[in-house]
Amino acid sequence: MARIIAVANQKGGVGKTTTAVNLAAALARTPKRVLLVDLDPQGNATMGSGVDKRQIEETICDVLLGEADAAAILMRTAEDFDLLPANIELTAAEISLMNQGEREQRLKTALAPLRANYDYILIDCPPALSLLTLNALTAADSIIVPMQCEYYALEGISALIDTIEALKGRLNPQLEIEGVLRTMFDVRNNLANAVSAELTKHFGDRVFRTIVPRNVRLAEAPSHGQSIVGYDRASRGGIAYLGLAGEVLRRQREREQAGKAGTAGTAAKETAA
Numbered sequence: 001m002a003r004i005i006a007v008a009n010q011k012g013g014v015g016k017t018t019t020a021v022n023l024a025a026a027l028a029r030t031p032k033r034v035l036l037v038d039l040d041p042q043g044n045a046t047m048g049s050g051v052d053k054r055q056i057e058e059t060i061c062d063v064l065l066g067e068a069d070a071a072a073i074l075m076r077t078a079e080d081f082d083l084l085p086a087n088i089e090l091t092a093a094e095i096s097l098m099n100q101g102e103r104e105q106r107l108k109t110a111l112a113p114l115r116a117n118y119d120y121i122l123i124d125c126p127p128a129l130s131l132l133t134l135n136a137l138t139a140a141d142s143i144i145v146p147m148q149c150e151y152y153a154l155e156g157i158s159a160l161i162d163t164i165e166a167l168k169g170r171l172n173p174q175l176e177i178e179g180v181l182r183t184m185f186d187v188r189n190n191l192a193n194a195v196s197a198e199l200t201k202h203f204g205d206r207v208f209r210t211i212v213p214r215n216v217r218l219a220e221a222p223s224h225g226q227s228i229v230g231y232d233r234a235s236r237g238g239i240a241y242l243g244l245a246g247e248v249l250r251r252q253r254e255r256e257q258a259g260k261a262g263t264a265g266t267a268a269k270e271t272a273a
Helices: 016-028 044-048 060-064 089-097 103-117 131-139 151-170 190-206 216-224 228-232 236-272
Strands: 003-007 034-038 082-084 120-124 142-148 176-185 207-213
Touching: 003 016, 003 131, 016 034, 016 044, 016 120, 016 142, 016 176, 016 216, 016 228, 016 236, 034 044, 034 103, 044 216, 060 089, 060 103, 089 131, 103 120, 103 131, 131 151, 142 151, 151 176, 151 190, 176 190, 176 236, 190 207, 207 236, 216 228, 216 236, 228 236
Parallel strands: 003 120, 003 142, 034 082, 034 120, 142 176, 176 207
Antiparallel strands: none
């Protein structure tokens, strides 16, 4: 059964799409069965996966509107993960869903039949706390929050945490923070180091050890329709995202072990009783 992870932050330009695409490619190399869902009308995750968003006949828009089955529009990428693509039509889907019932549940319902086919489903969210983002957070088990270590980022993440807590009470009680990912990091920047320290102080081990640096090769990869893992895995950006995949896998193993221990403990108590 797939773990569904939304990659979200209402602030734009923090590396959401970069993280979604590169984490999908890195996990696929481990190898794990991975599905990437592009839920951003800009379609950048689609283009970054090597698929031309202008040539697609059916997208995640059709799935959300109930006009297509998700399994029917899956696309296999050159980097061994599957893609549910998006383009600007997704904006129309969001408008159409506004007045419909259970509008926040559409993505969860669409992904349910696919969960058994994957180990991980990653969702690239738009840079806003919109209906599309609510769909992603309702469907997800956890959320990765990419953020730059700058002053305004701390305010933005506080707003996101408030939204997550509110949503847990209403739509998705199991939603948790998978981790906070520091992106576009410049170790020479004193403010970046100060914000990084504040993040670690506040979120503790929920901050990924992996730090994604500013890296030219990482910025170049999307223009070639590739992830950094496919374009230059030996670059600093490539090494960072392979490291992030390792952390995600380790956290999943720890959850599974804790679950088994809890089950064993419950069984022992029942036997003793």
